[in-house]
Amino acid sequence: MSFNNLDTLYRQVIMDHYKNPRNKGSLEDGNITIDMNNPTCGDRIQIHMKVVDGKVEEVKFDGEGCSISLSSASMMTQAIKGQTIDTALELSKIFSDIMQSKEYDDSIDLGDIEALQGVSKFPARIKCATLAWKAMEKGIHSQEN
Template sequence: MALSKLDNLYRYVILDHSSHPHNFGTLEHADEQIELNNPTCGDVITLQLAMEDGVIKQAKFSGHGCSISTASASMMTDVIIGKTKDEALALAKEFFLLVQDKIEPNEAHLGEAVVLNGVAKFPARIKCATLAWKALERAITQDEQEKGEKQADSSHEGEIL
């Protein structure tokens, strides 16, 4: 009986984030932006990040998707604001393990996103839950790669190649 009440609470949290997503919209000035889609179900997300001194100051998402995809994006943006890129990447990795039921939920780290650990019972929905987190991971790693390329290019300034 208690378990079904807990399941209902989790469903409510997911439906609330899906119906009233936090940080939904676009940023006027985004430092990072990426669009990802889940071709198996049609979910599409555009994630935008505004950074200041290596810290995520704002995060917004737009697009369309199922309730799990939208709720996950809403919960993710809540969790990553105020985190460094490294902290955000660590949270994404933790979330990936959570939805595969490989670790215990840690609400202190992932906030309300821990309620999505139930998707482990539905493998087809894991991609829905992880889409926003994959977008976060790619936005951060593509930024780091681009900076590495720019540094490599600038180290050759003035050289004849």
């Protein structure tokens, strides 16, 4: 597949998550809720998680922001739902590496998350893409203390 076709496909995936977000809403029985914002562009995200016995049983997000921010939140919830805390944090590290154009373990299936690779070319948008991930990490670490 040519670069232009791949770029077009990635844009379509991002817009699909933006227009049809997965896991959007709140949790009545969640045990972690974290609010974060990106003051430079106005993105605001709230992550709700239900973590039981070290596993993310349920995760939802709510918020307002650009297509990159909200698409990334949708993709993140899909990626970590049903995973252990350790796996969720590992996925977050891999995503951070992708955003910094670093080498990462490509043996792990990232699903739709790969569509956000191109964001690394636009430094001002990296904070948009990583906002939900940073919120998830903060939520998990708040439970450890």
